[in-house]
Amino acid sequence: MGxxxxxxxxxxxxxxxxxxxxSVTFSVYEGxxxxxxxxxxxxxxxxxxxxxxxxxxTSGKAKVLGVxxxxxxxKVKRMIGYMPENVGFYNDMNAIQSxxxxxxxxxxxxxxxxxxxxxxxxxxxxxxxxxxxxxAYSRGMRQRLALAELLIKEPKVALLDxxxxxxxxxxxxxxxELIEALKKDKNMTIVLCSHYLEMVQKLCDRVGIMIKGxxxxxxxxxxxxxxxxxxxxxxxxxxxxxxKYFLEA
Amino acid sequence: xxxxxVVFKKELSDHFTSYRFLIIFSLIWMVSxxxxxxxxxxxxxxxxxxxxxxxxxxxxxxxxxxFFSFIQFVxxxxxxxxxxxxxxxxxxEKNEGTLGKILAQPxxxxxxxxxxxxAGVVTIxxxxxxxxxxxxxxxxxxxxxxxxxxxxLRIAIYLIVSILYVSFWLGMAILFxxxxxxxxxxxxxxxxxxxxxxxxxPLGAGIVAKxxxxxxxxEKTEAILRQLSIQRSVSLMSPVSLYSEASSTIIxxxxxxxxxxxxxxxxxxxxxxxFSGPLPISQSLLxxxxxxxxxxxxxxxxxxxxxxxxxxxxxRSL
Ligand SMILES: Nc1ncnc2c1ncn2[C@@H]1O[C@H](COP(=O)(O)OP(=O)(O)OP(=O)(O)O)[C@@H](O)[C@H]1O
Ligand SMILES: [Mg+2]
Numbered sequence: 001m002g003x004x005x006x007x008x009x010x011x012x013x014x015x016x017x018x019x020x021x022x023s024v025t026f027s028v029y030e031g032x033x034x035x036x037x038x039x040x041x042x043x044x045x046x047x048x049x050x051x052x053x054x055x056x057x058t059s060g061k062a063k064v065l066g067v068x069x070x071x072x073x074x075k076v077k078r079m080i081g082y083m084p085e086n087v088g089f090y091n092d093m094n095a096i097q098s099x100x101x102x103x104x105x106x107x108x109x110x111x112x113x114x115x116x117x118x119x120x121x122x123x124x125x126x127x128x129x130x131x132x133x134x135x136a137y138s139r140g141m142r143q144r145l146a147l148a149e150l151l152i153k154e155p156k157v158a159l160l161d162x163x164x165x166x167x168x169x170x171x172x173x174x175x176x177e178l179i180e181a182l183k184k185d186k187n188m189t190i191v192l193c194s195h196y197l198e199m200v201q202k203l204c205d206r207v208g209i210m211i212k213g214x215x216x217x218x219x220x221x222x223x224x225x226x227x228x229x230x231x232x233x234x235x236x237x238x239x240x241x242x243x244k245y246f247l248e249a
Numbered sequence: 250x251x252x253x254x255v256v257f258k259k260e261l262s263d264h265f266t267s268y269r270f271l272i273i274f275s276l277i278w279m280v281s282x283x284x285x286x287x288x289x290x291x292x293x294x295x296x297x298x299x300x301x302x303x304x305x306x307x308x309x310x311x312x313x314x315x316f317f318s319f320i321q322f323v324x325x326x327x328x329x330x331x332x333x334x335x336x337x338x339x340x341x342e343k344n345e346g347t348l349g350k351i352l353a354q355p356x357x358x359x360x361x362x363x364x365x366x367x368a369g370v371v372t373i374x375x376x377x378x379x380x381x382x383x384x385x386x387x388x389x390x391x392x393x394x395x396x397x398x399x400x401x402l403r404i405a406i407y408l409i410v411s412i413l414y415v416s417f418w419l420g421m422a423i424l425f426x427x428x429x430x431x432x433x434x435x436x437x438x439x440x441x442x443x444x445x446x447x448x449x450x451p452l453g454a455g456i457v458a459k460x461x462x463x464x465x466x467x468e469k470t471e472a473i474l475r476q477l478s479i480q481r482s483v484s485l486m487s488p489v490s491l492y493s494e495a496s497s498t499i500i501x502x503x504x505x506x507x508x509x510x511x512x513x514x515x516x517x518x519x520x521x522x523x524f525s526g527p528l529p530i531s532q533s534l535l536x537x538x539x540x541x542x543x544x545x546x547x548x549x550x551x552x553x554x555x556x557x558x559x560x561x562x563x564x565r566s567l
Contacts, residue, residue: 015565046565052353054564078355088346104255105354149350 002030005157005189006051011060013046020046024058028206030191033183033190035200037242038210044193045085047210048159051191052082064157078106081150085161085193087142091135095126095145102149113152120148124178134213140171147178157184158190164199172199179203201238209242211249252356256364265374273333274376277326278383284319285384288312289391296392303501304527306396307403309388311500319384320500323377323411324493325447331418332439334372338365339426339559340435349564360424362559366552369419374412381408399502399530406534407499412545414492418443420551427559446487453541454483488547495540502527 006028013021021043028034037045049055053064053073062069069076091237095119103113121127124144129137134145143163144205150158163179164172176199182188194200200207201221207217217224225236262268292308310319317325339362342348381404389395396404421442425435442526458480462472484490528536 015563054349054352074355074357077353080353082350082353084346084349084353086346088348088350090344090347091345101255101259102350102354105250105252105351105356107355205318 002032004028005030005065006034006191007063008047008051009061011047011062012058013043013050013055014058019213020157021050021057021167024213024215025209026208026218028189030189031187033179033184033192033203034204034212035207036191036193037195037197037200037207037238039246041212042210043213044210045161048082048191048193049229051159052077052080071195078153079160081153081155081188083146083158083160083163085152085165087146088248089134089137089145090152092133094133095121095130095148098145099148100241103152105106106153108152114218116152116154117148120151123151123181124148125174140164140168140174143167143171143175146176154186156189160190161193162194162195164194164196168178169239172196176203197237197239197242207238209245211246216245216249252354253364253367256351256356256360257368260365260368261371262340264368269333270372273330277330277376277380280322280326281319281380281384282387284316284322285309285387286391287310289388292348292392305392305394306385306388306400307500307502309384309392310404310407311497320407320493320496323414324489324496326444327411327415327492328418328447328489330373330376331369331415331420332422332436332443334369335419335422335426336436337426337432338369338423340430340432341426343430345431352404352564358560359556362427362556366420366423366555369423370416373415373419375450377408377411377415393422401455402530403499403502403533407496410472410492410495410499410537410541410544413541413548414488414496417488417551418547419546420548420555423446424551424555424558427555427562447489450487451484451490454480457483485543488544491540491543491547495537495544498533498537498540502533 004027006026008027010023011021011025012023020116024043024047025035036047038044046055050057051064051069052114053069053076056070064076065079067075067079090101093101099117099120103117108116118127121130124147126141126144126148129141134142137145143165144242146165160179161192164175164245167175179190179192179231180203192200204221206218206220207224209216209224217227219227221238221241228241229236288309292305292312296305312318313321315476339348342351348361351361385404386394418439420437422439425438425442426432429435429438461479462476485494
């Protein structure tokens with residue numbers, strides 16, 4: 001394991017009188033893909049928003065690359081690429097304009113930006129449709145553009161919230177390849193939220209299972225299998241492990 | 250480039266390329282040209298025979314030409330410009346999911362709201378300035394009189410006050426677009442505020458004032474004066490009245506106070522104005538200064554409220 005890139009300690013978020021995130025402590029190490037699992041409303045998105053400094057924790061601490069997101073959100077946001085669960089675009093812009101706008105918000109110098117835009121479009125396979133208005137994009141194209149928006153920042157950390165939501169099988173497998181490449185080619189540290197457990201099992205080095213705001217388990221899939229089903233039971237799939245935790249909670 | 254500059258640039262180009270902007274812009278142009286033409290022609294007819302007319306040029310803005318004057322037009326429709334430019338600036342981005350994405354970039358949250366407000370104010374300024382320039386140019390041709398420096402200065406001040414006034418409405422529309430998630434609701438709320446300040450407050454002011462005058466005394470001059478003064482103070486709670494008073498005083502050099510003329514028919518009023526000398530611009534300014542300050546103050550307060558609400562809003566309700 002490398003150095004911890006993301007660390008949280010007793011991270012808690014209360015909305016009204018409901019604990020959306022309840023004393024969550026976990027670490028993500030350099031170059032790994034960490035899968036954040038849990039049923040709807042478990043608090044996954046809330047954790048991600050706190051890591052980004054987009055929402056303030058009620059209590060507890062978070063650190064991303066040594067920086068506290070509540071103290072210096074700008075610095076953290078510069079280093080993190082974020083793909084929201086329901087990403088939106090300005091529908092009257094084309095892909096290049098969208099990417100340029102994001103680049104400008106990140107103060108990327110013009111020349112560098114143009115190069116990065118071209119490269120990012122190529123990686124996600126949108127060169128052909130780069131001049132098409134985003135309003136006319138399909139769901140899959142929009143998700144790929146969202147990934148391109150993340151790429152032009154060249155972040156060290158990527159937070160991906162449901163990156164395959166609403167994608168067909170083909171688009172899903174393309175997205176999985178792209179995420180794999182982020183890790184392999186760019187050595188990004190990735191937190192991935194998803195309900196698509198097959199993908200999580202394929203991509204993630206370690207997973208954390210959240211239920212009702214609490215992190216009920218974390219570790220490699222093998223460790224979790226051992227924990228739940230006993231020694232020598234490493235071949236259990238993530239789905240079976242997850243269901244066991246879910247039913248117990 | 251800082252976040253503010255990037256947001257500002259995008260918002261400005263959004264305004265200038267939107268159909269919405271094009272439509273209100275051409276609408277205002279049409280009405281302004283119409284007013285100028287009608288007023289200008291009637292002024293020229295009246296002027297034949299008068300050797301050295303003064304302040305003729307300003308009449309282009311204040312005389313109604315049988316319809317309504319440009320000043321009245323801006324007081325009445327100006328709010329709609331601000332509302333149309335602002336009512337969906339924030340909530341539309343919330344609903345489309347672009348706001349969360351922008352805020353996840355390394356910019357301060359206030360860059361978004363400041364950039365949007367600033368771009369709106371610049372759009373309003375460009376719109377109003379171009380119209381005033383066109384009226385001036387067209388007036389020059391139709392009336393055939395060259396305006397003096399004093400007149401030009403008055404027009405410039407009037408322009409600034411008008412920009413402030415429309416910006417107030419922009420600020421109000423933005424506030425509603427922050428508070429309400431639905432675009433329809435924020436549009437309706439803005440319209441309700443417009444109707445409230447334009448019609449309800451002046452009407453209510455009359456009713457309130459009447460209730461202060463004791464029964465049976467309503468025929469006495471003193472009572473009428475008091476009633477009028479109460480009515481005026483109450484109606485000044487509306488930015489519409491503030492603006493109308495300020496703009497008419499600036500544009501009309503013969504207007505001595507912002508107090509309504511009491512017990513005077515329009516003809517009496519006119520004849521008195523003819524005989525009294527006009528005020529120098531410094532005096533007019535002195536009279537309207539409190540009004541201008543008030544307009545600036547309410548606009549600033551409104552923006553400060555929007556700013557605070559926006560900065561404190563939980564990201565999940567964004
Ligand atoms: N603005 C808010 N006000 C009150 N409660 C909220 C707010 N935002 C989220 N919540 C609550 O916080 C809890 C956690 O929500 P969150 O979106 O983090 O879950 P999630 O794990 O991402 O779910 P999903 O899988 O559906 O995306 C939910 O119970 C939700 O109702
Ligand atoms: Mg979620």
